[in-house]
Amino acid sequence: MNSKIFSLILGVLSVILFWIGWVSFNPSDEKAMARFVSVENLVNNKISSRIKLGGIVKNGSIEISKSNQLECFFVLKEGSAELAVNYSKTRPDLFKDGAEVIVTGEYRDGVFVADELQTKCASRYEGDLREESNYKLEELET
Amino acid sequence: MTPVAGGVALNLALGCSVLSIITLIAYNRTLDHRLFLAGQRLGLAISFFVFISTFILGYQLFVSNFDIDYVARYTSYETPNIFKISALWAGQSGSLLFWLFILSIFNTVTIIQNQDRHLNLMPWVIITMSVIQLFFLILTNFITNPFEPTQADFVVQNGNGLNPLLQNITMAIHPPTLYLGYVGFSVPFAFAFSALVNKDIGALWIRSIRRWTLVSWLFLSIGIILGGWWAYQELGWGGYWAWDPVENASFMPWLTATAFLHSIIVQEKKDMLRVWNMVLIILTFSLCIFGTFLTRSGVMSSVHSFTESSLGPVFLSFVFIILASSFGLMFSRMTVLKSPRKIESVSSRESGFLFNNLIFVVMCFGVFWGTLFPVITEWFNGDKISVGPPFFNQINTPIGLALLALTGIGPMLAWKGTSNNKLIQNFALPIAFGLLGAIIFVFLGFTTYTIISFSLCIFVVIAISSEFIKGVKVRKSKFNETIFLSLYKMIEKNRSRYGGYIVHLGIVLMFVGFTGHAFDKEKEFGIQVGQIESVANYNFQLTRMYEEERPNHYAWITDLRVSDAAGNFITSLRPEKRVYFHKNPDINKRQPHSELDIYSTMNKDIYSIFSSVSSDNSIAFIKIMINPLVKWVWIGGYILAFGTLIALWPRKD
Numbered sequence: 199m200n201s202k203i204f205s206l207i208l209g210v211l212s213v214i215l216f217w218i219g220w221v222s223f224n225p226s227d228e229k230a231m232a233r234f235v236s237v238e239n240l241v242n243n244k245i246s247s248r249i250k251l252g253g254i255v256k257n258g259s260i261e262i263s264k265s266n267q268l269e270c271f272f273v274l275k276e277g278s279a280e281l282a283v284n285y286s287k288t289r290p291d292l293f294k295d296g297a298e299v300i301v302t303g304e305y306r307d308g309v310f311v312a313d314e315l316q317t318k319c320a321s322r323y324e325g326d327l328r329e330e331s332n333y334k335l336e337e338l339e340t
Numbered sequence: 341m342t343p344v345a346g347g348v349a350l351n352l353a354l355g356c357s358v359l360s361i362i363t364l365i366a367y368n369r370t371l372d373h374r375l376f377l378a379g380q381r382l383g384l385a386i387s388f389f390v391f392i393s394t395f396i397l398g399y400q401l402f403v404s405n406f407d408i409d410y411v412a413r414y415t416s417y418e419t420p421n422i423f424k425i426s427a428l429w430a431g432q433s434g435s436l437l438f439w440l441f442i443l444s445i446f447n448t449v450t451i452i453q454n455q456d457r458h459l460n461l462m463p464w465v466i467i468t469m470s471v472i473q474l475f476f477l478i479l480t481n482f483i484t485n486p487f488e489p490t491q492a493d494f495v496v497q498n499g500n501g502l503n504p505l506l507q508n509i510t511m512a513i514h515p516p517t518l519y520l521g522y523v524g525f526s527v528p529f530a531f532a533f534s535a536l537v538n539k540d541i542g543a544l545w546i547r548s549i550r551r552w553t554l555v556s557w558l559f560l561s562i563g564i565i566l567g568g569w570w571a572y573q574e575l576g577w578g579g580y581w582a583w584d585p586v587e588n589a590s591f592m593p594w595l596t597a598t599a600f601l602h603s604i605i606v607q608e609k610k611d612m613l614r615v616w617n618m619v620l621i622i623l624t625f626s627l628c629i630f631g632t633f634l635t636r637s638g639v640m641s642s643v644h645s646f647t648e649s650s651l652g653p654v655f656l657s658f659v660f661i662i663l664a665s666s667f668g669l670m671f672s673r674m675t676v677l678k679s680p681r682k683i684e685s686v687s688s689r690e691s692g693f694l695f696n697n698l699i700f701v702v703m704c705f706g707v708f709w710g711t712l713f714p715v716i717t718e719w720f721n722g723d724k725i726s727v728g729p730p731f732f733n734q735i736n737t738p739i740g741l742a743l744l745a746l747t748g749i750g751p752m753l754a755w756k757g758t759s760n761n762k763l764i765q766n767f768a769l770p771i772a773f774g775l776l777g778a779i780i781f782v783f784l785g786f787t788t789y790t791i792i793s794f795s796l797c798i799f800v801v802i803a804i805s806s807e808f809i810k811g812v813k814v815r816k817s818k819f820n821e822t823i824f825l826s827l828y829k830m831i832e833k834n835r836s837r838y839g840g841y842i843v844h845l846g847i848v849l850m851f852v853g854f855t856g857h858a859f860d861k862e863k864e865f866g867i868q869v870g871q872i873e874s875v876a877n878y879n880f881q882l883t884r885m886y887e888e889e890r891p892n893h894y895a896w897i898t899d900l901r902v903s904d905a906a907g908n909f910i911t912s913l914r915p916e917k918r919v920y921f922h923k924n925p926d927i928n929k930r931q932p933h934s935e936l937d938i939y940s941t942m943n944k945d946i947y948s949i950f951s952s953v954s955s956d957n958s959i960a961f962i963k964i965m966i967n968p969l970v971k972w973v974w975i976g977g978y979i980l981a982f983g984t985l986i987a988l989w990p991r992k993d
Contacts, residue, residue, distance in 0.1 A: 207695075214739060215705075217739075218706045225727075225734060226730070227730035230730040231728070232728065233723055233724065234725070267951075267953075268951070288951040291933050294932075
């Protein structure tokens with residue numbers, strides 16, 4: 199390989215690697231990165247940066263605003279820690295009581311305002327077979 | 341009785357794989373041909389037992405034998421037959437068995453195809469493939485066995501059933517297509533490994549695996565595109581790519597494999613880049629295993645993720661073993677690997693290939709970096725920081741554009757070096773058209789990246805077309821044929837080259853589609869019958885909303901009349917909100933599903949989602965997205981597949 203090509207390779211390589219590193223520290227979109235924290239940690243330390251949380255939707259906690267169906271409040275549970283969450287976009291189909299969700303957004307005055315809500319893709323049903331055995335077939339399908 | 345047979349077949353396959361490895365290593369010591377034949381047949385026996393156990397599992401799924409945990413988990417009596425079969429790859433243990441099944445098909449074909457060929461390479465090829473089979477056999481025998489009986493102290497009446505989201509024909513074929521790609525690269529890898537062991541490095545092994553590589557690449561590409569298409573049609577977030585870890589897992593080996601496809605041309609034609617090709621195929625195969633790991637281990641929190649399992653450490657150890665042994669072996673063969681020839685000029689085609697390779701690999705590194713960013717940041721400061729699509733888009737847009745430019749530049753460079761005159765002659769027209777386009781786009785007020793991308797697309801299309809025109813002109817004057825005949829003959833005479841150019845055209849169309857993303861518009865709103873909402877110069881009037889009970893679900897249906905700013909009728913959209921299992925007394929078992937409606941043209945897609953309805957059934961909550969140029973991505977995909985098929989089509993002789 200002649201030295202001209204070699205130095206060109208090094209040049210291209212370092213420019214792109216620098217670019218990747220630079221974006222890693224200064225992403226242009228503030229929504230590009232989010233810190234994964236536990237609900238407990240967030241409630242105790244009131245972290246203000248953009249955050250990702252995971253947990254379970256507390257049973258019976260989903261409240262949908264009467265005036266605007268898109269506006270929704272629910273309580274996210276992770277272990278024993280609980281947190282009120284506000285989300286006002288189209289909700290995924292699998293969002294319901296007891297669903298495992300990941301929310302991204304910011305913590306403001308005791309409420310977590312989420313702008314992203316993902317439900318765990320149920321690539322399989324994790325249900326207990328014991329419950330399934332009580333199913334009545336004819337009720338499932340007409 | 342038969343489930344037991346399935347387990348026993350897996351045991352036997354495991355035994356055969358160990359024996360095959362030992363026998364062939366013994367052959368390498370003694371060179372007793374009988375040992376080689378024995379090893380070869382043991383290799384076939386592994387596959388035979390794997391086939392048997394896969395068919396048994398498939399049959400158990402089909403007849404709904406809920407005594408098997410896997411069958412009870414992923415199917416029910418109500419599951420349609422075709423999805424009972426696709427449940428084979430719906431869960432962890434089944435999909436690992438399925439991986440093994442495809443691997444076994446490939447191994448059988450390789451062994452039978454090469455009974456009298458590559459006799460020096462074959463022993464180590466079979467050993468390598470047997471080791472890969474052994475790994476998956478250890479997984480399916482000891483860690484996650486698909487024939488595990490149901491752990492219950494009662495009789496399971498019915499299984500859990502397959503998720504309605506997965507009950508879609510695209511979703512039934514997307515995983516196996518991806519797997520065919522993933523698994524396919526084990527064959528070129530086995531040849532590469534054997535070539536290293538045997539110090540038989542030249543252009544020969546490359547020739548024998550070119551077709552395998554292309555086939556695997558085609559399946560991987562189609563698998564990725566199908567996944568995007570399914571997400572777009574079914575998931576209802578209006579996009580086809582989200583830089584999800586599992587998507588990245590399939591994209592990374594695709595990037596290195598694409599680099600490999602290009603650089604083996606250089607080794608075939610010029611016997612250069614030997615070390616580089618080794619590195620690429622080792623990386624590609626490792627990334628395929630790593631991808632299976634990302635998908636199946638749940639290490640990354642992703643929409644695809646499965647519950648945490650014990651698979652992680654085992655998979656990572658295997659990836660480590662592959663990397664350590666292959667790279668270790670490669671370094672010990674460095675003297676033999678050294679290419680006798682060197683790249684002479686920057687403006688040569690080989691240097692074009694080299695830079696294309698470099699960028700592919702660095703792009704792969706960027707995706708890898710982003711995918712593992714939470715893991716990396718956790719190591720450094722204990723904080724898990726995840727990165728989203730904006731991060732990947734920002735990093736990959738300029739890199740992708742550089743690749744797009746090379747798609748046009750590369751084919752216009754000559755081997756060894758291009759003279760300045762030739763450079764001007766070849767590049768003048770494409771550059772002129774590209775610049776002209778750029779000026780128009782500036783006037784249209786597009787953003788910088790959009791201008792660059794569209795202009796590069798024009799540049800590449802002109803560059804590739806002029807390659808075709810040049811070739812046809814030469815033939816026409818030489819043989820006095822019609823244009824179509826010379827076009828046909830030209831492609832037929834040099835399938836890999838012109839097939840490749842057609843793939844490039846497909847990629848350009850896809851880039852046009854990707855760039856359209858910059859013009860996306862969306863709006864969410866509540867609407868009552870008779871009201872009109874407007875989104876980006878389109879008016880949406882809700883003319884009707886009604887309910888309907890259907891055989892397996894209950895549906896709310898909206899009727900949206902779409903018209904343009906002047907009031908001209910465009911189309912009617914009927915997105916639905918469905919509830920599956922709506923008769924189930926347990927409200928948590930009912931499954932809501934938004935059935936989208938998309939109006940698709942070359943220009944743009946109008947994408948509608950019916951997200952919910954107010955409790956008194958008076959207000960429908962609708963999300964509308966205007967997605968320009970999405971159709972170009974799918975058309976580009978078809979052209980890509982078509983071009984690859986041309987390159988693959990066997991010659992008569």
